[in-house]
Amino acid sequence: MTARARDLGLGAALLAIAAFFGHGALGMRYFTSIGPGPGFFPRWLALLLALLGAATLLRALLPRAGAGEPPPEELPGAAGALRVLAMLGAVAFVALAMERIGFAPAMLVASLATMAALGLRDMRVVLPVSLAASFGAHLVFARWLGVPLPAGWLGY
Amino acid sequence: MDSLWLLAGGFATALQPANLAFAFAGCLMGTLIGVLPGIGPAAGTAMLIPLAGALDPTGAIIMLAAIYYGAMYGGTITSVLANTPGEAASAVTCIDGYAMARTGRAGPALAIAAIGSFVGGIVATIGLVLVALPLTRLALGFGPPEVFALLAVGLAMVTALASRSAIRALVAAVLGMLVAQVGIDPVMGTARFTFGRGELYEGVSIIAVVMGLFGLGEVLSNVERRAAPMSAPAIGSLWLTRRDARDSAGAVARGTFIGFFLGLVPGLGSMVPTFLSYAVEKRLSPTPERFGTGMIQGVAGPETANNAYANAALIPLFTLGIPSSPTIAVLMGAFMVNGLVPGPTLFTEHATFAWAVIASLIVGNAMLLVLNLPLVPLWVSLLRIPYPVLACVVVAFCVIGVYSVNNSAFDVWVMLLFGVVGYAFRKLDLPVAPMVLTLVLAPLMERTLRQSLEMSGGDMSIFLERPLSASLLAAAIGVLVLSALSFLRAVRADSEV
Structure with a gap:
């Protein structure tokens, strides 16, 4: 560009x-x-x-438009654009699903999908991080600190 | 003397064990936010608002303020060790801080940054103590024209200094003001640009916008580039040599002065004081050509200015109700979530709270100094976290933070939209900060403009007939003219080093 x-x-x-x-x-x-x-x-x-x-x-x-300015940011390549879309899709899924199935299940699915899309496949890392970002976060914020987060089938 | 007695009362509250614990937790979390790339202080402070929502208002604001200035210091650690600023204000520290680290002097660079931050923070807080009551009394006498003119000065500063291009900064500022038009009109109560959606009657959630622009927008930029985990050089001894101390003393004093006075100007943003301090140190040095090779003044000055600015920027918030930076705008949102309205009435209606928070700034700055240096190895180990892990955690915090303010999934959609806007702004070379500042300030600006014109029957000369508003508007015009002159151009040139 x-x-x-x-x-x-x-x-x-x-x-x-x-x-x-x-x-x-x-x-x-x-x-x-x-x-x-x-x-x-x-x-x-x-x-x-x-x-x-x-x-x-x-x-x-103007004829000399952009002369002397630093080069503009490049548009993302196909792989970069896919990662950006995966991230956006994950947040859209959480926004859509959190009041239907609960924050923790929605965030768990989004985290697993995001890390897979971003190329992190080591389940020894992916699983604990996804559980911490979803059920762990719900436990800390909603149960212990009283932050109102939507709960689903399992009370999470 | 009044102020000192009130401050003593503030210390009595701030030194209660629970409030000490909140300041301690805030310093730790703030430093963590500052260290981790991709979470700036604005998004980081916003993400932790739900945590503060579970506390009493004094504890909550003490913790959020500690997160704010903790993040300012945390950003230094990655600037020095990994040549990657954890937040924008620390960008200039990369130049000589990283050069020091490469020659085995990371320890002294981090030590002088911590000491300078402490000195700058304490002096700025003492300044806050001294000017709070006089400024509050002055502000209580302001009419709508004076408030409007003051906001115009802030807008002019943002336009002149937030970007290389004044047009681009103005574009971002006007877009922010247009987004603020969504919701109920502040004077007559008419719904504007709400598309019939009840969620928009109160306007677009500022927290959702901040999380989108600074949190999600940054995550999107990083996942596009596939950010790699960082490695850090050895830290070495943290002790300063006698020569280091001698070389840094003047830079710390000048950084304090620059940071404090620029902190009083609404709308300036945190990058300007640090870059200005760097430019001043370079110009005053007998060996300016050695800047960039590991000069300790290039770390001491900007880091001091950074924290002096961070603390002084609370003065316009506390006394006038005007946020100076996006992070302060988030803090302002947290005040409101807790039922407190920043501004001159804060010191009359919630004096105990206000002085407790001011006292906690001194306590928190001392904690940062004692805490951070021994913990540097721990912070360094966090740099090795793979970015996908960080991205997931940031998104989870963003969603929780945004949802919890209004219990509304609609706000998560707003965050998503502004995440895309933030990503697009980076691609289009538009600065993000002016948009957030004007989004926060536009309702007050519109209300005071309309009230002024109601007072004068639609005659614009009301702004020129009142000496203070005329002087402030002249200052705003002066700032715009100055931005074209060589001094500010030179600062910008240095900021592009």
Whole structure:
């Protein structure tokens, strides 16, 4: 990814976000009889973001865009992207399942899957860590410290 | 004298065995968080909020504050031993700290970092004691225009110094303010950008955003790169030579001064004092060309500035209710979880609590000094933990921390979303800290702006008619102009060493 491509993408994204918030703010009252209304602040913020987005786009379109800047971060390769997606999938699974099957079983499945996806296969490490991060954490936080965590079939 | 009597009362509470134990546990956990790469102080402090939720408010905040400044010191250990900053403020310590370690002088580097941190922390806390009551009295006289102008100074500092590019910092700051628009409007109570979801009426959970941006976002970056376990060089003797002590004394004094005064500026972030201190030491040295080869001043100055800043940054929080960094924003969230509102009323309505926490800062800094040096071998052994193990543990803590604040799986989804945002910010070279700061400050900024305009019937000149707000706004503009001048550019150049 070049600095120019990065900034073109960023500028476009900022304009889209500004359009979303600006459109929403237009539906709110800008000024009331006592002073600024709920649409006042978001409207100005959306305008400012749109200007910043336009400035970012314009800079990216200049002939010497990115010259003298440090090289941008590389996009992940296929293996790196898969590991990132595995991590996201694990957290999404916990968010989806924790109130249905309980925190500990959901976290146990997510931990086992994550460590497998990240290339750690030694069960002498994987199993105790997964149990500690799930049932152990539930025991400490929910049972001993009274932190409310959703419990499932086994009371965990 | 009032302050000293109140501080004595604070010590009576802070020295109770339970509170000593909380400070001790906080120092240990904070150092652990600082040592482990991939968990910065903001996410680390947020992760441990549920632990604090089980305690009484005084004990909880004492522990979280100890975690905060413990993490600041912990980050030094990996900077010196593994050339990997445990948290951003310690990045500059890598330069001469790691160079010292490679020549067998890791022990003196860690020792001067601990001593400097202690001196900086204690002086900053004494400063807090001295200025707390006068600043609180001053703040109680602030009207909405003055508060708005003060926040504008913070925003200008963030924009000028949080990134190489002022535009990129401003983008992050405006995005944070837009995220803060989600929820009930702070003046009229109208729902904004909530998509009809009740969970969003109170706004987006700050803890979920911090965990996402700093915790999960960092984990995603590390798993993409497949972070490897680190190895560390031998530590050697921890004793400083007479020459080390002589060379470091001035750097410690200057670091204390820089860290303390920059800690008073809302919104600055913890990297600026350390890099500024490094730049000052390099410029004052008769042998600036030897910086980078293991000069003890390059460790003593920044590490002192780091901890002086960390403690002084509590001053705007305690007296004005304004967080100076993302970690302080998390601490502010913890205050609120415990039913305490930081700001000038804290010293009138919860004086015992406020002075106990201030006294505990002194106790905690002393504990850090005594504790950490003997435990360095233990911290080093933790560096060998495989990253997948660390990632699992961090995710488990993040989920528990986020869920426990509102008992809501929805907040875990918010964390996931902001984890992706944090990962994308790193790819797009956008700084994360301004987003968190403005997310926290935007409701107050909007409320004071709207109240000011209500007072003036919509006339913006109200900000210029009141001397204090006019001066603060002039300062904000001055900061933005200064950011274009050579001095700050030089600091930034040094920060890219």
